[in-house]
């Protein structure tokens with residue numbers, strides 16, 4: 001029943017089709033993926049906070065909108 005690449009969710013809640021392309025860590029024994037390296041860095045600063053959704057992460061993967069910084 002599984003002939004396409006499994007779809008997983010990133011720590012940020014995004015759906016990722018090709019999981020192997022994304023950075024990952026082990027969090028409490030399970031694999032957690034990140035949509036970008038930036039997300040991973042945010043996670044590393046505060047793993048607990050990130051996993052509880054307290055960390056606003058920069059998602060540069062989702063859109064190509066002009067950066068307003």
Ligand SMILES: [Zn+2]
Nearest residue numbers: 012035039057
């Ligand atoms: Zn993310």
